[in-house]
Amino acid sequence: MNNEINKKAKKFQGKIFLFFVLVFLSFSAFSQNQNLFEEGKELYKNGKYQQAINAWMEILETGEHSAELYFNLGNAQYKLNHIGPSVYYYEKALQLSPNDADIKNNLAYAENARIDAIEPLPKTVFAKWYENVSTIFTFEGWAILAVTFSVFFVILFLFYYFAFTERRKRLFFVSSMGVGLLLITSLTMAFLVYGDNSKNRPAIIFSSEIEVKTEPSMGSNVAFTLHEGTKVQIAAQDGNWYRITLADGKDGWIPATDLKQL
Structure with missing residues (x-):
């Protein structure tokens, strides 16, 4: 023992x-x-x-x-x-x-200071609005906001349920519905931003100059040339090659060693 x-x-x-x-x-x-x-x-x-x-x-x-x-x-x-x-x-x-x-x-x-001047494709009014709103918070920020609104919604709904006077019931009901709309909005934004982040694979060109190929091989044709500091999106991978897309819609293949993912 x-x-x-x-x-x-x-x-x-x-x-x-x-x-x-x-x-x-x-x-x-x-x-x-x-x-x-x-x-x-x-x-x-x-x-x-x-x-x-x-x-x-x-x-x-x-x-x-x-x-x-x-x-x-x-x-x-x-x-x-x-x-x-x-x-x-x-x-x-x-x-x-x-x-x-x-x-x-x-x-x-x-x-x-970059050499490449890339003009992004024109965006619709809704796309511009969404971009401005979605960047206010990160995914975690929108999720925290949704949780906060859900707590307020429950509290206001309980106040409405246990209120004795018609005036108070109306006040708490309207308030809870308003907070409910904010809850749905923040929850929707959290899912949308999470989806964007999942698909978002940005990278920066590190080579001083790189020829972007039409196929993932050194012997393929040159599509265009990029220089260091240019931001690209990784769309696909084939071995040691990445298919990249630019803000202006151009795309092509470059070796993985010529860029660094964010």
Whole structure:
């Protein structure tokens, strides 16, 4: 009996020890990454852009990432006139912080430095409206909004159900219906944005210049030429080749090594 209790006690102590070790290692890794981030900022201020990039890349290698980290990487790459990587990291930052004005502004500067000027296909009024509304929140944001509205809907409906006066019943009923419409809207937007994200496979051209082929082989005809920093959509894959599409409707095949997926 005592031996069994001692075994359980030792097992419990082992778990507690392991927990504190993991907490300590996590704290140490966080402190190290914070030091690397500050070191990178200091190097950037002194004009040592490549060294700043090296410091920040060490943080990415640990699995840590943030909009601020990607934003700074984009700035350093832009200072070195690396248009492809700068656009890539600004786009990565924008994925994590889609409404950040500084990221959008610097991304626009980097995009203006690209060689390729691609005019997107004209959009309908509804498509423009949907694009503006859908980017207000991420999929997670729309989902959280839907859950919030569902809670308010239930509360208002309960108030309506238990209200004693006709005036209050009318007020809570109208309010619950209004919140119900918002719930349906946010839920619909969450599904639509999730569907868009599932189909969305953006990538950035990293090669200084690449010939886009009509077929997934080096011997096929050249459809057109692209340069670094151009944003494309991956439509299909055939071995080490990607079929890409542009905003203007053009498409073709390029080697997978010539681009980097976002």
